Amino acid sequence: MLLKDKVVLVTGASGGIGKAAAIGAARHGADVAINYHSDEAGAADAVAQIEALGRRAIAVKGDVAQVETAQAFVDAAVAAFGKVDVFVNNAGICPFHAFLDMPPEVMERTMKVNLFGAYYMVQAAANQMVKQGHGGSIIAVSSISALVGGGMQTHYTPTKAGVHSLMQSTAIALGKHGIRCNSVLPGTIETAINKEDLADVAKREYMSGRIPLGRLGEPDDLAGPIVFLASDLANYVTGAALLVDGGAFVNLQ
Ligand SMILES: NC(=O)C1=CN([C@@H]2O[C@H](COP(=O)(O)OP(=O)(O)OC[C@H]3O[C@@H](n4cnc5c(N)ncnc54)[C@H](O)[C@@H]3O)[C@@H](O)[C@H]2O)C=CC1
């Protein structure tokens, strides 16, 4: 039990990596508040799975691109559980699109959800942790795409580099409060975000062929690294980025 009686908040946790992280935290003894955008059934299932583990859970609806969502989420978690120990910024979108004719609304929505949303959420969670006075752990779900490009992701990769950079800067800003800030950098993980993209058999085979461990990732592959960074095992880890990609990044030849 690495997170016994900790309170963990996760954004975008009605499915995919966020849901796996929320359930993984509960498996390690945490009570969990999840933010979700629109998938009521997915959010209810996450709550049910956490409660089945003997932990408490709430689901709070909200669009992270709207600044007021952040404080409302933190307030709801504090009202339910009394504190915030760990904050996981996970919500994100990746609408694949070519660069030369990128619609401004697609680019701006991606920036607002992935980067502005992260900023507001991390700020609200950090203010709560500072008020509590006993530190905390903030983890951003960045990406291998913070380090490499994607021709159909010119609006997306800067947001993932951005949240990684946000963790580096907040690690400095919040270190004196005992708040650690780190990123996980997933490789290609099979979730709703890339279902359509990976339906292209040639692309799927190319992507899995790049991975030394021989398979695409699953949401649960992120749960362990996120729980580790959240836990006291990572007490002296801040400003760090942990690649969780089956070795894809280092596989040049
Ligand atoms: N699947 C992958 O290969 C990789 C994913 N990531 C990142 O992991 C994070 C989670 O994505 P996945 O689990 O893969 O996909 P997903 O599509 O299953 O999960 C994304 C979650 O974010 C939520 N969300 C989207 N817009 C939102 C908004 N405006 N407000 C609140 N919630 C919102 C969605 O409802 C969904 O629950 C994203 O930040 C993504 O960029 C990073 C690297 C690789």
Ligand SMILES: C[C@H](O)[C@@H]1OC(=O)[C@H](O)[C@@H]1O
């Ligand atoms: C959604 C993509 O499949 C996924 O997102 C990322 O951040 C990874 O780099 C993959 O490109």
